[in-house]
Amino acid sequence: MQYDSKIYQLNSLRLGLIHEDNIQNKPSIFVAVGSQAVETKSRIKKYIDLHQAGTHNVIIIPHDFDGTEPGDNHEIYTYYETQLSVEFYLTEKIPRGHSFFKDFGKPMENFTEYHFDENTKFIKRVCETGFGKSKVFCDKPFAHNYIHPDGRIRLCCTTKQNLPTNNNYNLFNAGTHSIDDYWNSDRMKEVRRKMIAGEKIKDCERCYQQESQGVQSLRTTQNMEEYIRDTLPDGTYLKSATEMQIQMGNICNLKCKMCSQMYSHMHGLETLAIGEQDPEWFHWVKEQGANVNNWTNDLGRKEEWYKNPDTKQKMFDHISKNIESLVVIGGEPTLIPEFYEMFEHCEKNGTLGDKSITLVTNLTNTNPKMTEWLPKLQAWTIWASVDGIKERTEYIRYPSRWDKVLESLDFYKKNIGNNGKIVLSPAVQLLNIDQLDDIIKWWKDWCGGELNEQFGWTWLATVWYPLICNPSIAPREWRLKVADKLSKYQFDEYYENIIKSLREDKHTEEQYRELQKSFIKYNDRQDQFRDVPHTWRQLLPELDQSLTNSLK
Ligand code: SF4
DSSP states (O other): OBOOHHHHOOTTOGGGOOOHHHHTTSOEEEEEEETTOTTHHHHHHHHHHHHHHTSSEEEEEEEOSSSOOOOOHHHHHHIIIIISOOOSEEOOOBOTTOHHHHHHOOOOSSEEEEEEOTTOBEEEEEEOTTSSOOSSOOSHHHHEEEEOTTSBEESSSSOOOOOBOTTSSSBOBTTTOOHHHHHTSHHHHHHHHHHHHTOOOGGGHHHHHHHHTTOOOSOOOTTHHHHHHTBOTTSOBOSOOSEEEEEOOSOOSOOOTTOOTTTOHHHHHHHHHHHHHOHHHHHHHHHHGGGTTOOOSOTTOOOOGGGOHHHHHHHHHHHHHHOSEEEEESSOGGGOHHHHHHHHHHHHTTOGGGOEEEEEEOSSOOOTTHHHHGGGSSEEEEEEOOOSSTHHHHHHTTTOOHHHHHHHHHHHHHTOTTTEEEEEOOOOOTTTGGGHHHHHHHHHHHTTSSOOSSEEEOOTTOOOOSGGGSGGGSOHHHHHHHHHHHTTSOOOHHHHHHHHHHTSOOSOHHHHHHHHHHHHHHHHHHHHHHTOSSOHHHHOHHHHHHHHHHTO
16 A cells, blocks of 8 residues: 555644655655653654664654543644654654554554555554563464364464354354365454554453463464564455464363363263253252353264364365464364374375474373374474372373373373473362372473473463362362472472462352352262262362361
8 A cells, every 4th residue: 555645644744744755765664652652762762763864754653542641732742852852753643543544554552663665655564572562462363273172263272252254143163164264254354453453352351361460371472573564454364374273072081070061072971961860960060050060051062073074174284284383182182083184194295394283182092103103293292181190180080090191101202202292281170289299299200300391391271160170169277288288399480379379268258168069069979970989088088078177
């Protein structure tokens, strides 16, 4: 798009400085600056230098970001000219709805540059790195594909919003739509435009919330300038994503305590079966929703969207051609033939060597073919879902077997080569927090003494919901005792935070009672139905006693 001063005239274009005569034959940078932004004083120097060097026109657009800034145009000129000694072109303060911003995109933060070449053709818009970093921009809509176990497509794993098709009546689903169908859909373009303009996105509420509480979110702005440069004003992003997280349905062989039917079809089938014996319990679970079971209304349903031959083929082509970093989750991927077909497809196309693949697995199953594929990958990582020592993980990840878990871990260790990595990813929760120190010690031993580049640990699977899995619901007396035990060992900052959090009271008296009663009712019934070799009461006798005392 060409800059035409007659059309885009920035208010009075003060003193007539910005005429086509003035700005042609030199590249120009318009800088939308939060008029009295705190960083202005120190940052403006860069533009003064550039202007004085005579290589560019530099034109400052003072901009009122939130519409609350005091001061009229006169005060703003005074501020720039006297306080900041600005010696280059300065327009009047202009509103967000100005046609300039409509055509070239709204400012993202306090210092947004609009670049035009010497023919006044618009080239790019960037937000200068290192200051005024966006609080809403995220790399994901430019770099990442995310597919939920039911095939729905989202911005990433954090959000719960599914992406709608252009008519807004349907949702994109990997079972019927290809990645190309959604990548530049109306909604994706809108998300990108808004992020670039510094506007909040409903889909991203969770990240904003976490950040406002001082918790690190998944939002990253690492490549912000590059992505913005490659985005058209309407939000179209012409490149493909290079990262993908794909949840290959919900077929699983386990019924883990913190899981739900969305991630394991076995979970839903079991809840239905218990419900046949005990309708009161079944209806109670449904009413409790996220407190006890992350209820989804699709009990026992198998999610197998990846079996559609047409979309599967397109998906594999996309992965083979574009994706550099791939995370595969289930269900349990190692039970799904299409997971291995994907490797075969990439191998046939000679693209395995471009890929870093992360596999999240419950370690109940391995495939000897992996020994051929793993060394060919650029890098691979196993996220090992182990939630406790021996019978504790067998209980939480029912009906897994400890000996099989060790066998699978050994399988990956033998094949680790130079490009492999094994990361323990325990789902930290009420049923295992008392042995967190023991789990870490066991893991370090298994890794050969110390964690390093190839043997790691992640906290990312820590359980927040269902609430009855959250350690915060335990009686105070028990939590303090566990905190004392854990604090004898030092590990890392997150470990320290867990201990700190155990010492805090997070609920009202009434909430404690209700959640504790729910924990007991849910787990007692499940234990009885499963006929487990060890019940939670046998595995955690002190918790049992403490709950009994608390509920007297
Ligand atoms: S801001 Fe958060 S929720 Fe939004 S796309 Fe990025 S990581 Fe996902």
